[in-house]
Amino acid sequence: DAKTTQPTSMDCAEGRAANLPCNHSTISGNEYVYWYRQIHSQGPQYIIHGLKNNETNEMASLIITEDRKSSTLILPHATLRDTAVYYCIVRVEDNFNKFYFGSGTKLNVKP
Amino acid sequence: GAVVSQHPSRVICKSGTSVKIECRSLDFQATTMFWYRQFPKQSLMLMATSNEGSKATYEQGVEKDKFLINHASLTLSTLTVTSAHPEDSSFYICSAVDPNYGYTFGSGTRLTVV
Numbered sequence: 001d002a003k004t005t006q007p008t009s010m011d012c013a014e015g016r017a018a019n020l021p022c023n024h025s026t027i028s029g030n031e032y033v034y035w036y037r038q039i040h041s042q043g044p045q046y047i048i049h050g051l052k053n054n055e056t057n058e059m060a061s062l063i064i065t066e067d068r069k070s071s072t073l074i075l076p077h078a079t080l081r082d083t084a085v086y087y088c089i090v091r092v093e094d095n096f097n098k099f100y101f102g103s104g105t106k107l108n109v110k111p
Numbered sequence: 112g113a114v115v116s117q118h119p120s121r122v123i124c125k126s127g128t129s130v131k132i133e134c135r136s137l138d139f140q141a142t143t144m145f146w147y148r149q150f151p152k153q154s155l156m157l158m159a160t161s162n163e164g165s166k167a168t169y170e171q172g173v174e175k176d177k178f179l180i181n182h183a184s185l186t187l188s189t190l191t192v193t194s195a196h197p198e199d200s201s202f203y204i205c206s207a208v209d210p211n212y213g214y215t216f217g218s219g220t221r222l223t224v225v
Binding site: 042 | 115145154155156157160202204206213214215216217218219
């Protein structure tokens, strides 16, 4: 699976949009971009995933660049409960394929 | 959505004893489950892949005799930390794959070896 690069930490004001970048310049054509988050001392929680089109669900939006070498996770109106470590993972969509986690981005949402 | 249940949520054991952690898929069958370990302020590290009815496959550097995995049914995988030592203290997380909802993670087990 392709390697991803994320900033170590980011701050965001409560109520504002949080934009979390991810670089995956070695992504291959059949690899999806997944985003998970982990709130302290809990298991990771699925947020969103996509292949090449932008995706949106009730939690977030995923913007993937046209060359697919990077993506941005957008939390439109961050709340204090969104404070967590956000992981960007690139992998082939296969139920038996493993998830390898990188270091992630610690998002601090501040009042 | 799919739910994966882990038990216990936290456990304290004495050095030299063994500890068993359970991972159950609720409302779906999982032929494959995965076990992760996470040390404080670090990311999740994949330890092994648990396959129903067959031997688990371990990631490089993970001692299979130390971390025994049993996946005896389609809804249950267990991880046993044998002869636990303080350096085994960690947060252990399992995940299972639901055909409809994909990867789902358990809530984790905090192991403290004293």
